[in-house]
Amino acid sequence: MKKKLVLIGGGHSHIQVLKAFGQIKSDEFQVTLISDVALASYSGMLPGFMAGVYEKSELHFDLKKICDRYGFEFIESKVIKISQKLNQVWLANNQILSFDVASIDIGIEPQKINTQHQQIIELKPISKLIDKWEKILNTEVTKISIIGGGAAAFEVAIACQQKMQCQVQILTSPNGLLKSMNSKTQRLANQRLKKLRIQVRSESVISEIPLIKENEVYLVATSARAPDLFKNSDLPTTQDGFVKVEDTLLVEGCENIYATGDCCQIKGYKLPKAGVFAVRQGPVLIHNLLSTKQRSYKPQQIFLSLLVSGNKRAILSYGSLSFEGRLFWYLKNWIDRSFIRKFS
Numbered sequence: 197m198k199k200k201l202v203l204i205g206g207g208h209s210h211i212q213v214l215k216a217f218g219q220i221k222s223d224e225f226q227v228t229l230i231s232d233v234a235l236a237s238y239s240g241m242l243p244g245f246m247a248g249v250y251e252k253s254e255l256h257f258d259l260k261k262i263c264d265r266y267g268f269e270f271i272e273s274k275v276i277k278i279s280q281k282l283n284q285v286w287l288a289n290n291q292i293l294s295f296d297v298a299s300i301d302i303g304i305e306p307q308k309i310n311t312q313h314q315q316i317i318e319l320k321p322i323s324k325l326i327d328k329w330e331k332i333l334n335t336e337v338t339k340i341s342i343i344g345g346g347a348a349a350f351e352v353a354i355a356c357q358q359k360m361q362c363q364v365q366i367l368t369s370p371n372g373l374l375k376s377m378n379s380k381t382q383r384l385a386n387q388r389l390k391k392l393r394i395q396v397r398s399e400s401v402i403s404e405i406p407l408i409k410e411n412e413v414y415l416v417a418t419s420a421r422a423p424d425l426f427k428n429s430d431l432p433t434t435q436d437g438f439v440k441v442e443d444t445l446l447v448e449g450c451e452n453i454y455a456t457g458d459c460c461q462i463k464g465y466k467l468p469k470a471g472v473f474a475v476r477q478g479p480v481l482i483h484n485l486l487s488t489k490q491r492s493y494k495p496q497q498i499f500l501s502l503l504v505s506g507n508k509r510a511i512l513s514y515g516s517l518s519f520e521g522r523l524f525w526y527l528k529n530w531i532d533r534s535f536i537r538k539f540s
């Protein structure tokens with residue numbers, strides 16, 4: 197009897213598991229991938245898509261196609277509950293699936309803005325944002341406000357300015373912009389924003405937008421919130437709701453459930469929510485799924501960030517180093533396209 201391996205979410209680690217297991221042609225596992233979308237978006241290229249540099253078709257992993265290629269089962273549905281006690285997952289389509297081994301790679305959700313309004317659009321899930329962005333492109337918009345202070349807010353603001361030619365502003369908390377990055381990166385980023393006439397307002401933490409004018413759009417790029425799935429499950433979580441894992445990526449106290457990427461917190465580390473970590477966790481997850489001898493994941497102390505800064509330019513930030521220019525955009529473009537190509 198083959199072991200039932202259920203992969204929950206088509207994030208940056210699982211996409212690697214699919215390819216590796218498909219190439220190994222392991223007789224040990226019967227693989228099922230459950231994802232709420234059949235086309236998983238690659239966030240690194242999202243600002244480029246919004247700016248009109250990439251086509252929509254270029255920023256997706258076709259999860260269904262990958263599963264079909266390797267003979268894996270693909271289920272398009274949202275997982276709403278996981279039980280470690282029963283070794284089962286509940287799906288939004290009313291299915292209940294049993295597993296021998298499960299792995300979770302479902303990313304995050306943005307902090308909510310209280311006001312429900314169609315002109316307030318969250319960056320995640322990216323698939324929904326893409327559809328809404330295509331509608332915005334056909335509407336008359338006079339002002340776009342991006343709420344958030346991280347790399348995504350910076351890149352998306354620039355993309356909006358390049359594509360829409362309207363007034364663009366970033367609304368951040370009093371902490372300001374790119375606070376997790378070095379001071380030179382912050383300076384270079386602010387210089388670029390000034391040059392592109394994008395205003396940064398760091399007045400207060402925005403949790404509500406009371407008045408929305410016609411022709412105005414708000415894009416929500418706030419910090420990460422844990423997925424609601426963990427509230428309904430019996431897995432150990434941190435105070436802020438992220439699933440707790442050992443450095444082997446096994447969920448604490450479990451011997452058959454793994455979690456990777458933004459949705460988990462690894463014992464002893466507080467990692468930024470960035471795709472680079474989910475990517476590096478992929479090979480460790482693959483090894484640990486296939487072997488009884490579990491390997492530890494050791495995150496890199498400093499990691500490379502490439503922030504698109506407009507007009508095919510980018511800021512490279514690595515530890516205390518920071519540079520801005522065209523070369524770095526070409527580097528980012530090459531890294532992103534190579535990653536996508538590996539799985540297409």
Ligand SMILES: Cc1cc2nc3c(=O)[nH]c(=O)nc-3n(C[C@H](O)[C@H](O)[C@H](O)COP(=O)(O)OP(=O)(O)OC[C@H]3O[C@@H](n4cnc5c(N)ncnc54)[C@H](O)[C@@H]3O)c2cc1C
Nearest residue numbers: 205206207208231232239275302303457458470471472474
């Ligand atoms: C605009 C933007 C630009 C960014 N640029 C970069 C960058 O250049 N470099 C970088 O390192 N990071 C970047 N990030 C951060 C990066 O997107 C995340 O850190 C990364 O995607 C996390 O990967 P993951 O594998 O944890 O999850 P994700 O990539 O978010 O994948 C999770 C998948 O699971 C699916 N899913 C979610 N919930 C469920 C559920 N309940 N059931 C089934 N399926 C589910 C989702 O649809 C999604 O396909 C950017 C983020 C944004 C918003």
